[in-house]
Amino acid sequence: MREPLTVRRAAPGDEPILRALRLEALTEAPDAFASTYERELARTTADWRRWFSPGVTFLLEDAGTPRGLVAGMHDAEDPGVVYLMAMWVHPALRGSGAADALVAEHLAWARGEGAWLARLDVMATNARARRLYERHGFRLTGQEKVREADGRVELRMERPLDSAA
Numbered sequence: 309m310r311e312p313l314t315v316r317r318a319a320p321g322d323e324p325i326l327r328a329l330r331l332e333a334l335t336e337a338p339d340a341f342a343s344t345y346e347r348e349l350a351r352t353t354a355d356w357r358r359w360f361s362p363g364v365t366f367l368l369e370d371a372g373t374p375r376g377l378v379a380g381m382h383d384a385e386d387p388g389v390v391y392l393m394a395m396w397v398h399p400a401l402r403g404s405g406a407a408d409a410l411v412a413e414h415l416a417w418a419r420g421e422g423a424w425l426a427r428l429d430v431m432a433t434n435a436r437a438r439r440l441y442e443r444h445g446f447r448l449t450g451q452e453k454v455r456e457a458d459g460r461v462e463l464r465m466e467r468p469l470d471s472a473a
């Protein structure tokens with residue numbers, strides 16, 4: 309990742325930054341996410357705070373300007389499974405290695421939490437994101453979900469955490 313890009317773990321107080329990034333992501337790449345701009349707009353500060361605890365969020369910054377994010381959380385039924393969610397990098401920083409840094413931070417967090425499996429859902433049409441995840445050891449599980457609202461297909465990918473990519 310080129311300087312001066314940095315990744316840091318978001319903390320209470322970062323709610324407005326997270327909100328602005330999510331709204332930017334939903335505006336720039338609406339087809340990449342299961343959520344909608346309207347849904348994110350309606351979230352309260354308390355809602356966003358749950359992205360820091362019990363969830364985790366990493367922020368990508370370019371010389372201090374927020375330019376991307378990734379979020380994580382434990383599966384409600386199996387805490388050994390963690391989800392990778394809300395991945396977004398500003399178009400100007402795509403192909404820079406910034407996305408790799410975000411995924412790496414997420415996986416390091418997951419291992420630190422003692423998780424054994426990382427899981428995500430990606431739109432079937434999102435070849436670029438799929439390629440990124442494959443590079444980090446994620447593989448398609450064959451499970452897919454057709455969204456009732458618009459018929460779009462989400463593919464599940466998983467990556468065991470006890471081995472390198």
Ligand SMILES: CC(C)(COP(=O)(O)OP(=O)(O)OC[C@H]1O[C@@H](n2cnc3c(N)ncnc32)[C@H](O)[C@@H]1OP(=O)(O)O)[C@@H](O)C(=O)NCCC(=O)NCCS
Pocket residue numbers: 337340341394395396397398401402403404405406407408429430431434435436437439440443
């Ligand atoms: C998904 C995202 C985070 C990936 O970050 P990125 O910096 O673009 O990723 P990279 O360029 O490092 O890697 C993407 C891979 O896709 C390839 N790629 C680039 N454009 C592509 C395209 N149009 N179609 C298919 N693959 C493409 C790249 O060559 C690279 O593959 P490689 O490892 O074989 O070289 C970023 O594109 C993004 O924020 N997209 C919008 C939001 C989104 O889709 N989020 C994911 C939700 S699941």
